Structures are given as structure tokens and as C-alpha cells.
Amino acid sequence: MKKARIDFHIHSCLSPCASLEMSPRAIAAQAKKLGLDCIALTDHCCAENLPAFHDACREVHLPCLHGMEVCSEEEVHVLCLFDQLDPALEFGRMTYDSLQNFPNNPERFGDQPIVSVEGNILDFAEKLLIGSTSISFFDLVPMALDAGALCIPSHIDRDYYGALAHLGFLPDLPYSAVEVVARSVPEAAAGWPLVRFSDAHCLNHLGRRYTELMVDEFTVPSLYAAFAEQLRTEK
Amino acid sequence: MKTSELEKLGFECLQNQFEDVEIAGGYTSDLLSDVMANLAEHQVLITIQAHKNTVAVASLADAAAIVFCHGRKATADVVSAAAQEGIALFSSPDNQYNTTCRVAKFLGA
Numbered sequence: 001m002k003k004a005r006i007d008f009h010i011h012s013c014l015s016p017c018a019s020l021e022m023s024p025r026a027i028a029a030q031a032k033k034l035g036l037d038c039i040a041l042t043d044h045c046c047a048e049n050l051p052a053f054h055d056a057c058r059e060v061h062l063p064c065l066h067g068m069e070v071c072s073e074e075e076v077h078v079l080c081l082f083d084q085l086d087p088a089l090e091f092g093r094m095t096y097d098s099l100q101n102f103p104n105n106p107e108r109f110g111d112q113p114i115v116s117v118e119g120n121i122l123d124f125a126e127k128l129l130i131g132s133t134s135i136s137f138f139d140l141v142p143m144a145l146d147a148g149a150l151c152i153p154s155h156i157d158r159d160y161y162g163a164l165a166h167l168g169f170l171p172d173l174p175y176s177a178v179e180v181v182a183r184s185v186p187e188a189a190a191g192w193p194l195v196r197f198s199d200a201h202c203l204n205h206l207g208r209r210y211t212e213l214m215v216d217e218f219t220v221p222s223l224y225a226a227f228a229e230q231l232r233t234e235k
Numbered sequence: 236m237k238t239s240e241l242e243k244l245g246f247e248c249l250q251n252q253f254e255d256v257e258i259a260g261g262y263t264s265d266l267l268s269d270v271m272a273n274l275a276e277h278q279v280l281i282t283i284q285a286h287k288n289t290v291a292v293a294s295l296a297d298a299a300a301i302v303f304c305h306g307r308k309a310t311a312d313v314v315s316a317a318a319q320e321g322i323a324l325f326s327s328p329d330n331q332y333n334t335t336c337r338v339a340k341f342l343g344a
Contacts, residue, residue: 073268
């Protein structure tokens, strides 16, 4: 078992709020350069850049997870992370289908390109990805866990799109971990493993926050166990 | 009532590059999916959601202005997004209810 640096909250050019420089290959190269040991791509409610991300990480021998950041009906963001590509794509299509049907306006919000590993544009996501799904937070968490994902509520201590801001509290659900932004730990997060990730929307934000974890392999069961172990030893 | 007149209601103007249109009513909500579905053209959006996506959602409806409640201020990226879209930004010291009442009274609603 070794100590690994992980960052499981990264947006690619597919997310309208992210920079177009965030191609899967650029993300993988930058993460490698920064010495991260495992990363995950987590675009908003859409998994379609995961195949290119998978290939880009493989090219540089960087372990990765396949994720997405799903926006619940209450506008709480949740990281759903898979260790296999196919179930991630399936879950991503389900969340995209349940996204509000508001078309993106590229002139206003920028393009939402689905790209190949070479960075060629294959297609564009049509729905505006900053919208919310029709899935309640209380349903989303068990759905993600049942699908075999790690389920981590995003930036719970942020003023917007976090559980504390939008729900008023952190419901007692079996999260794999919870993501916090601030150095100080909110009282509401006591009892869950804590993680800090970059939430990078541009290349120079990669590595600004990461988590160190003792883990033997980057699979969902091993990471789940490692998060739990870290919580136990920190107590 | 014109957009610029919102300042008369005791709101602080945070972004003043906007077209001074006649305000066509208001919409009060903190859930952006709800705002996306229901905010109408030239309305004023009253909310506590003082971030960039609020501007994006308001721009979809071609809203006249956004009023952030509880004295919430806008960060530089929010101000610049609103300037680009020509949406006025104001900060109200009041909560959503009282802010809505002030606007409604002024609009004679």
C-alpha cells in the first residue's frame, strides 16, 4: 500500500463553465506533471468525454476514474465516480436524459464539445449542462451507490451548489466521502471521510487542492475502504 | 419603472452597464432551474444566488436586472458576466420577501 495523491473533481472543455484548453489529453499531461497518482473527470451531468479521457490517461500511464458531477433537483452537486468506463457512460446518459431540456446557446455560454483523444471535435452536447436534473438528492445518492459508484457530495461548504447551502444540512446518507473546500472542517461533515479536490475548470487550477490517501489500488471498493480507514485513523 | 430606478429603493448598484428598459414585473426564486423555466423578459430577478450561473440563467430570459438579497455582493467575474450581458446588478440589504415587497410596491403590482 502506498500514499497516493488523488484529484477526483476535474472539468473538461465539455462543461460550459470550463476553459476550452481542458482537453482530456491536456488534463492527463498536466496531472502527470504535477505528480498526481489518480484523477477523475467529472463534467456536469454528461459523461461523453470519458472515453477520450480514459485513452488520454492510458497514454501517460496515469490511473483514472470515470465520473460526472450530477446536479440534483435541489441544485446540490454530487460526484459520482466509477472505476469502469461502461457503467459510467450508462449512468451519464441517464443523468443527461433527466437534465432540464434547455438548449445550450454557444454564443452565450460557449461550446460544449465532445472530443476525441486527439482533441478533434466529435459532437456537441445539446442541452445546457449547467441546468439541474429531475433527480432528488435523496434518490441520487443511493442510485449512484447502487450503480457501483463512489458517491461524494461536492463542496458541501460552498455558498452555492453544496448540500449545506441548498438543503440547510447534510442528510445522513451513506456517502463514500464528502468534499470540502475550506481549510476548516464544517461541523456538519463530522462522521464522514473528508476529501479536497481541485474542481479545476482551467489547467492552472489542477493541483490547487488534492487528497492524500493510503490505498493499494484505484478501484471503487479499495477507495471506499481507504476513505473509511482514513476516517477511523483520524479519530 | 425603469431599471435605473431600482436604486431609489435603497438597493446598491453593483453593475451599471445596462439598457435602461421598462421593468415588466419580477420573479423571486433561489432555485435556478425554476428561474430558468419561469423568469420572463425584462423582469427583475430577486434571489440570494449571487454567482455566475445566476447571470447566465437571467440572460436566457433577457432579464432587466438581478437583485441579490441579504446584502450579498457580486464577485468580479459575476460583474463582468453581467456587464457583457447588459444585465443590471443590485444588492438589497433586505431578505427576499421584503425586497420583493419593495419592488412590487414601486411597480404598483
